[in-house]
Amino acid sequence: MIRIVDxxxxxxxxxxxxxxxxxxxxxxxxxxxxxxxxxxxxLPGVGAFDHAMQLLxxxxxxxxxxxxxxxxxxxxxxxxxxxxMLAGGSDEGELPGLNWIxxxxxxxxxxxxxxxxxxxxxxxxxxxxxxxxxxFADFEPSPRFYFLHSYYFDxxxxxxxxxxxxYGFAFDCVVSRGNVHGVQCHPEKSHHFGAQxxxxxxxx
Amino acid sequence: xxxxxxxxxLLVHKGGLVKTQGFKAPKYVGDPINAVKIFNEKESDxxxxxxxxxxxxxxxxxxxxxxxxxxxxxxxxxxxxxxxTAEQAARIIDLGVEKVSISxxxxxxxxxxxxxxxxxxxxxVVAVLDVKKKTxxxxxxxxxxxxxxxxxxxxxxVAFAQQLQAAGAGEIVINAVDRDGEMKGxxxxxxxxxxxxxxxxxxxxxxxxSLEHIGELLARCGVIGAAAGSLFVFKGPYRAVLINYPTPQxxxxxCRSALSRY
Numbered sequence: 001m002i003r004i005v006d007x008x009x010x011x012x013x014x015x016x017x018x019x020x021x022x023x024x025x026x027x028x029x030x031x032x033x034x035x036x037x038x039x040x041x042x043l044p045g046v047g048a049f050d051h052a053m054q055l056l057x058x059x060x061x062x063x064x065x066x067x068x069x070x071x072x073x074x075x076x077x078x079x080x081x082x083x084x085m086l087a088g089g090s091d092e093g094e095l096p097g098l099n100w101i102x103x104x105x106x107x108x109x110x111x112x113x114x115x116x117x118x119x120x121x122x123x124x125x126x127x128x129x130x131x132x133x134x135x136f137a138d139f140e141p142s143p144r145f146y147f148l149h150s151y152y153f154d155x156x157x158x159x160x161x162x163x164x165x166x167y168g169f170a171f172d173c174v175v176s177r178g179n180v181h182g183v184q185c186h187p188e189k190s191h192h193f194g195a196q197x198x199x200x201x202x203x204x
Numbered sequence: 205x206x207x208x209x210x211x212x213x214l215l216v217h218k219g220g221l222v223k224t225q226g227f228k229a230p231k232y233v234g235d236p237i238n239a240v241k242i243f244n245e246k247e248s249d250x251x252x253x254x255x256x257x258x259x260x261x262x263x264x265x266x267x268x269x270x271x272x273x274x275x276x277x278x279x280x281x282x283x284x285x286x287x288x289t290a291e292q293a294a295r296i297i298d299l300g301v302e303k304v305s306i307s308x309x310x311x312x313x314x315x316x317x318x319x320x321x322x323x324x325x326x327x328x329v330v331a332v333l334d335v336k337k338k339t340x341x342x343x344x345x346x347x348x349x350x351x352x353x354x355x356x357x358x359x360x361x362v363a364f365a366q367q368l369q370a371a372g373a374g375e376i377v378i379n380a381v382d383r384d385g386e387m388k389g390x391x392x393x394x395x396x397x398x399x400x401x402x403x404x405x406x407x408x409x410x411x412x413x414s415l416e417h418i419g420e421l422l423a424r425c426g427v428i429g430a431a432a433g434s435l436f437v438f439k440g441p442y443r444a445v446l447i448n449y450p451t452p453q454x455x456x457x458x459c460r461s462a463l464s465r466y
Contacts (some may be wrong), residue, residue: 011297013274014300018278021278046324047325106414118405119274121206122209123207123249123427123429146249148328186280189277189278190279191247191279
């Protein structure tokens with residue numbers, strides 16, 4: 001069963017609703033024990049990077065989460081700040097990230113190609129996806145997703161990038177390395193595009 | 205490319221969905237949950253739901269209704285009405301809402317936005333400003349109002365919007381009171397002034413009566429949010445209630461054509 005890591009930030013209910021619609025079993029996990037038996041993990045997140053990392057630490061679920069992802073190779077999908085947490089660290093905060101996908105989270109405001117644009121990056125944007133990537137199986141060309149963020153993932157290796165979107169420049173909005181995946185946009189709020197992505201993830 | 209957001213704005217009054225004119229004469233147009241279901245099917249860009257009773261009555265947000273709306277809504281949802289503390293905002297976000305909008309309470313106390321932004325992140329904080337044209341023989345410009353336009357304030361709306369942006373608003377919604385329900389087009393001058401003055405995303409509400417009006421707004425202001433009430437709940441000259449929204453193709457054509465004129 002899919003476990004949604006509920007460490008106190010993020011829109012858990014929206015995922016529950018979406019998976020229910022898709023007919024995919026999912027439940028929220030609030031303790032390390034409740035992560036037990038996870039076939040897939042969703043790591044949501046909103047707000048500030050340090051706040052989210054701190055809450056994950058405080059939840060007591062982090063060691064079990066790390067074990068499931070790095071030892072058991074359970075597929076994990078980080079969403080929004082949950083995706084940013086997969087990186088080594090963020091310019092937004094001081095705490096280290098989970099460091100499951102090498103990269104750093106940077107501010108649009110400190111990038112000369114995007115700093116004159118409205119902030120946050122809010123609304124529907126087109127994804128340029130890596131052809132043949134399993135997260136985008138059965139997708140129509142140029143899928144649209146909803147974004148709401150001011151910081152972006154800057155992957156160290158292009159091999160870890162599954163999609164980019166344009167906001168002043170092409171930033172890495174979907175990353176994927178082995179069993180670890182992350183999306184900056186909100187599949188739980190992106191109509192049939194998001195539903196398809198979550199379905200694809202659940203099928204991994 | 206980032207697209208303009210075309211946003212139905214639904215008003216809740218006594219548990220039902222209504223549409224006002226000039227912020228008055230609420231007309232019952234249906235059930236809120238049913239409307240959300242229709243906008244899901246039409247894949248609208250976002251949805252904004254404002255409880256127009258809560259601030260006026262000094263009531264708490266209606267959490268039961270918000271939970272139902274959020275559970276049903278498959279697009280980003282912005283909820284406003286009766287939010288006066290960071291705790292209330294956090295509780296609403298936890299119910300599955302993407303953004304909370306603050307209006308009357310922010311005017312009384314911009315520090316509230318800072319506290320709310322601290323609790324839920326500024327990307328989820330929307331400040332809604334009700335603005336109306338000054339009237340009178342030599343009157344020029346706009347004034348800021350609250351409580352369904354019954355209270356008028358001295359602050360200049362543009363300067364105040366900038367102050368709210370600095371205080372922690374991640375988006376500003378400008379609601380043109382005089383245009384509410386008129387369906388004769390947006391106040392383009394006001395929209396442009398705000399666009400030039402603000403760094404956060406802007407959404408304009410009030411006056412849209414056709415997709416052409418949305419086109420005019422986007423041609424003037426570029427990639428912003430275009431919100432509308434009447435346009436998406438009424439059809440035809442007699443304002444028959446019919447929830448509607450452009451198809452993805454209509455939206456693409458509209459936005460492409462408008463932005464080529466920007």
